[in-house]
Amino acid sequence: MSNTDWDAKVVIGQKAKAPKVTRKETDLNAARRVGAVVGTDKKVTAGTNKAHVGTDHQRIAKLDRENEVAPPPKVPPSVGKAIQQARMDKQLSQKDCAQKINEKPSVLQDYESGRAIPNPQILAKLERVLGVKLRGADIGKKLEGPKKS
Numbered sequence: 001m002s003n004t005d006w007d008a009k010v011v012i013g014q015k016a017k018a019p020k021v022t023r024k025e026t027d028l029n030a031a032r033r034v035g036a037v038v039g040t041d042k043k044v045t046a047g048t049n050k051a052h053v054g055t056d057h058q059r060i061a062k063l064d065r066e067n068e069v070a071p072p073p074k075v076p077p078s079v080g081k082a083i084q085q086a087r088m089d090k091q092l093s094q095k096d097c098a099q100k101i102n103e104k105p106s107v108l109q110d111y112e113s114g115r116a117i118p119n120p121q122i123l124a125k126l127e128r129v130l131g132v133k134l135r136g137a138d139i140g141k142k143l144e145g146p147k148k149s
Contacts, residue, residue: 072117079123080112082140086130101125 019039022028031038087097094112098105103122110116111126123134133141 075111075114075116075118076139077114078139079118079134080114082132082134083108083126083130084112085140086132090130097126097129100129 098108
């Protein structure tokens with residue numbers, strides 16, 4: 001207990017002095033006379049429109065366009081026509097055909113119009129129900145039954 005200094009002051013929560021920003025030459029000279037550390041930074045884009053400073057933004061936008069991921073491939077129109085033709089041959093409406101493959105009619109609409117992203121599972125279901133080949137080569141060709149050996 002003999003090491004305790006009762007006269008020492010401890011200040012809690014005192015903030016360090018933040019650097020002062022001045023725009024006047026007189027304040028700057030006064031700080032130099034006192035001996036304070038003075039730093040002068042000139043703003044590069046002072047008084048200009050920051051959005052149109054050179055062609056940097058154009059170069060960056062071009063890089064962004066080059067690095068974009070290509071959109072996923074859509075169903076080829078030949079597949080949509082083959083689905084539609086096979087459905088008409090079996091006298092099925094889009095709604096009936098969609099019910100047989102357990103999908104929404106809008107999914108079948110997208111496949112027929114060529115807006116859908118091809119899903120092998122849906123195409124396999126359609127091949128089974130319609131009896132037409134929809135993947136690989138020979139799209140639209142009738143499927144034979146299972147080969148007997």
